[in-house]
Amino acid sequence: INKDSVFRLASVSKVLSVWSFLIEVGDEHFNDPITRYVPELGAVSNISATGVVYDDIDQVRWNEVTLGQLASHLAGIPRDPAQTDMSAELVPQQAIALGLPPLSEDEIPKCGVTGLLRTCSRSGRSEEFFFLSSLTTAEMISQLLKQHPIFPTGHSPAYTNMAYALLGFAQEAITGTPVSEAITSNILFALNMTSSSFSRKPDSGGVIPGNESVVGWDWDMGTISPSGSLYASTADMVKAGRAILGSKTMTPAQTRRWLQPMSQTGVLGSAVGAPWEIRHLMIGGRLTQLYTKQGDTGGYRAALILSPEHDIGAVIFSAGPIESNSAAVRETLMNAVGKAVLPMAETQARVEARDKFxxxxxxxxxxxxxxxxxxxxxxxxxxxxxxxxxxxxxxxxxxxxxxxxxxxxxxxxxxxxxxxxxxxxxxxxxxxxxxxxxxxxxxxxxxxxxxxxx
Structure with a gap:
């Protein structure tokens, strides 16, 4: 394994998806409703029962969901269209034996359950993953319209993968370019990230800690690929981190707006950006922020860490069997950045300031x-x-x-x-x-x- 060995980025891919959107479109569209670009979401009824003006418990107000909220986990929508949904895993008799209520056929997802059902598509059929026959409806949107909201829009951050598929649909509607092509052209090719790809596993150089299908090396994420499908090497992600901090693909003003919190979490020491997971740290009696994004899929753990204040960052990849402690290894290394690397950067900054000023x-x-x-x-x-x-x-x-x-x-x-x-x-x-x-x-x-x- 070396700097060019390829891992799965998992949810670190969200950084590149938002980055690509900002390169091509900019944040001036962040307040636009998603229904402007994905009109299928406007099909939800505003009235679900006699005398009910709007049923917020059962229906997402899609006309209120903005592109900026999708980019920053503030849309209040579910995490996935169907991933880990037990109704697709259990036959009716098993569900009843577990004390679960029976569901109608219409309530059971037909796609998007990892390891069981094929991936969802926006419309028409997609390649079968296991055993289902083709569907000709707008299956992904249909499943979204059946899901319950987590929060009102803009109320509180709730982690979601589906949001980045919708953001990609909006980007394509605005620019005419699919998000996969935009990321490949504007980031991977532009920064000479030669070991990286959007969703195509490399022919060689991959770190595969076991059976490909078990550890997630060959998992096809279908429509939600913008949320977690990328493959990349350490060397390539270092290029990406330097490009973000150095505003190599956007104006410095756009970068400064991107590297900002969008919402506070329930934990005093953390906030949420687009799609940043922001850690607040006290360094030398002063508050500083680390802009991070972690990713987990199968046996892969990844993290991108940026400190705009210090103009430094770190890339962490670990891989192992799903039951291994690779997540703990990543967390240990991430903590080391805050506890050891940043204090050293502060010391070095004082030395340089003394020499220069x-x-x-x-x-x-x-x-x-x-x-x-x-x-x-x-x-x-x-x-x-x-x-x-x-x-x-x-x-x-x-x-x-x-x-x-x-x-x-x-x-x-x-x-x-x-x-x-x-x-x-x-x-x-x-x-x-x-x-x-x-x-x-x-x-x-x-x-x-x-x-x-x-």
Whole structure:
């Protein structure tokens, strides 16, 4: 096994699906309803019984579900069209013996149950997976319309695979290009991810920890492929992570909007993005965020980890028999990123900041100077002294201390604002200036007075 060995990405594929949508379409369509692009979902009735205006318990309000909610697990829809549905696994006599109520034929899924039924398609038939004969109805949509909502739209995150199939349908309706082709062209080919593919297993180089059908190497995900079908190597996913952090395929503004929380979870230390699983960590007394996405299918475990603040990331793959501890291995490595790698990145950042920005800088023509230091006890750069026109603006003798209670010191924080200039040959650009924001220390008595006033 090496950096070019191929694993299944599983749900890390969702990152590439949303990424592809943003490359081709952008987030200006995130507030569009899915029914605009998948009108079949508008077939649900608004009235299910006499006197009932809308039955939210039994029917998803598909006209309220937006593309942005689909991308961020906020649509309130079920996880899958039928995966692990026991009604397809049990004969009626078995269900009754287990105390389950009998179901009508119309209530039992005809596709999409892993290992038993063939994959669902949007319309018409798809290749048979095991034993069912062909169907000519819009089977996937039909099953979706029968499912109950988990939450009202936009209420609370609920993990879903089906949402990314619908997002792919919307992308194709807008651009005319299937999501499989869009991901292949805009990401895999564009970044030279030569070991990766959308849903076609590679001919060689695969990590297969057992029988292909048992460990999930050859599982066909059909319509929900955008949620988990990709194959990739460590080297290729490193390229993908660097491209995301470096805005290689989108504008920096679009990347910044993408790397943001969309909703909080019930756990204080985590949030949800599109489709990010965001971890909140305290590093050096300061809150930072890790943008992660995990994936699990069969015997495969995967994770993509990005820290936009530190401009670093990690890729984790593990594989083994389904009953192995590969998930625990992944979690151990993910925790190591937060507990070991990020603190080391902070230390290295201080070293680089000391080399680049600290010292005393003087302008003799105006009798002005500034002294900047690094203090390991506090974040940012520390302004110890600032003289302007011979007057100590920042420092122990600053007149602002008596007037405003502030001025004894200040801290500088990078704002990510910069000035870009062309190189002399005009072939490239470089950062000629970096923007900082200053915050001033305030005496406790003055701070208490201002706080009380507010």
């Amino acid at each position: 600290t010292g005393t800088f003087t302008d003799e023509t105006t009798n002005s100077s500034v002294t900047i230091e690094v203090d390991h006890a506090v974040p940012g750069l520390v302004v110890k002294h600032l003289f302007s026109q011979g007057v100590e603006v920042i420092g122990p003798s600053s007149p602002f201390i008596q007037i405003y209670g502030a001025g004894q010191s200040a801290r500088l924080f990078l704002t990510s604002l910069k000035t870009l200039r062309n190189t002399e040959d005009g072939k490239d650009t470089y950062e000629s200036r970096l923007g900082f924001r200053a915050t001033f220390s305030m005496l406790q008595a003055q701070w208490t007075r201002y706080k009380t006033r507010v």
